[in-house]
Amino acid sequence: MTFLKILGRYIITLFAASVLIFLLMRAVPGNPARVALGVNATEEAVAELTTSMGLDRPLLVQYGDWMGGLLTGNFGTSLSSQQDITAQVLDRAQVSLILVAVALVLALAIAIPVGMWTARRNGHMDATVVTALTQVGIAIPSFLVGIVLTAFFAINLGWLPANGWSPPNWGFGTFLSHLVMPVIALALVQGAILTRYVRSAVLDVLDQDYIRTARALGQSPAQALWRHGLRNAALPVLTVAGLQFTTLIVGAVVIEAVFVIPGLGSMLLDAVSVRDLTTVQSLIMLLVAFTLTINALTDAAYRFIDPRLREGAQS
Incomplete structure (x- = not known):
């Protein structure tokens, strides 16, 4: 039961961190499509890239797409280099x-x-x-x-x-x-x-x-x-x-x-x-997930080594 609590706390914290990172990235001023194309890009080109990136869809849909990609190992495409972020990561x-x-x-x-x-x-x-x-x-x-x-x-x-x-x-x-x-x-x-x-x-x-x-x-x-x-x-x-x-x-x-x-x-x-928000968002989420994973494993190892903690949790 103790390890299930650690796992549950880990999942909840990871979910909360993902929501916070996603919202913070959306709060950054400027259109990511405009950043990717440069200041000389036409409004038509910016609108087309905005649509292709899915930035005109509801935030909940964008979040679902982003998390779905992360869970399947797809970190998206870099705005600055137009290369696959997963391979670079x-x-x-x-x-x-x-x-x-x-x-x-x-x-x-x-x-x-x-x-x-x-x-x-x-x-x-x-x-x-x-x-x-x-x-x-x-x-x-x-x-x-x-x-x-x-x-x-x-x-x-x-x-x-x-x-x-x-x-x-x-x-x-x-x-x-x-x-x-x-x-x-x-x-x-x-x-x-x-x-x-x-x-x-x-x-x-x-x-x-x-x-x-x-x-x-x-x-x-x-x-x-x-x-x-x-x-x-x-x-x-x-x-x-x-x-x-x-x-x-x-x-x-x-x-x-x-x-x-x-x-x-x-x-x-x-x-x-270069304000590559897609890459920044995915990398920060990856580092946060890694940090939370290490903390959860440390907590589990601590309870495994010290029987008193397991006995206290069971009582």
Whole structure:
């Protein structure tokens, strides 16, 4: 029943988001057909394109057509390029997912050991310094990290390409060389955020009675934490990691612009710059759906890991 509630809440939220996005796009001043044809287009041409795009039909019919297309994988036709949006989305989504997924893995690889170490060394000068550095990392935006990395490793040292993207099938080494700096730019900021949550979660666990009992039975602090506390510490970290995954998607929009990466973020910015409302509408809906999906999966995983939540929902 709990998972059905999560699914129901997900569907309702997704529906509400789609209605809001659709209405906001219709509230933007100007006729999309006029934007597509340019200022020199005749009224007859604008009227003809308006009819062919279905913009003269009732809003409810337009919404139904748009949602029907999305559910069947048809994102429509770009107003600016007159190309199929679906093909572009599939191509660009692979790039963005690789970038975001690798960045999250690296952020967790940094946050988990560093957060656990600073929690175990709580009160010592070395852990205090590292904790202070994570606060600095939180304050620095990812695009600034990307600019600094580009200036140092690409321009000064010439070790890495300054921008661009190379698919894995073009050569794995070239692929990695283009991936390193944007991933680090995203992962360092998110790693700093996650490190503080890991540290806080581990500190809470270390203060529990079952950890003290394990220590009294002869286990080392590391053994007691690993065997008895890690699962409980993982619960809040899992929630935050799911939320930060969606934050990474937003951050990737800027990073893709900084490193000229052909992902969904750069596609969205290009569509906004030319007022391609059809593309903007579909891309925003796709990003919202992906964000809500991640949140729903995180909620479900949280309840799966913690039996107390399942028992509470059943009672």
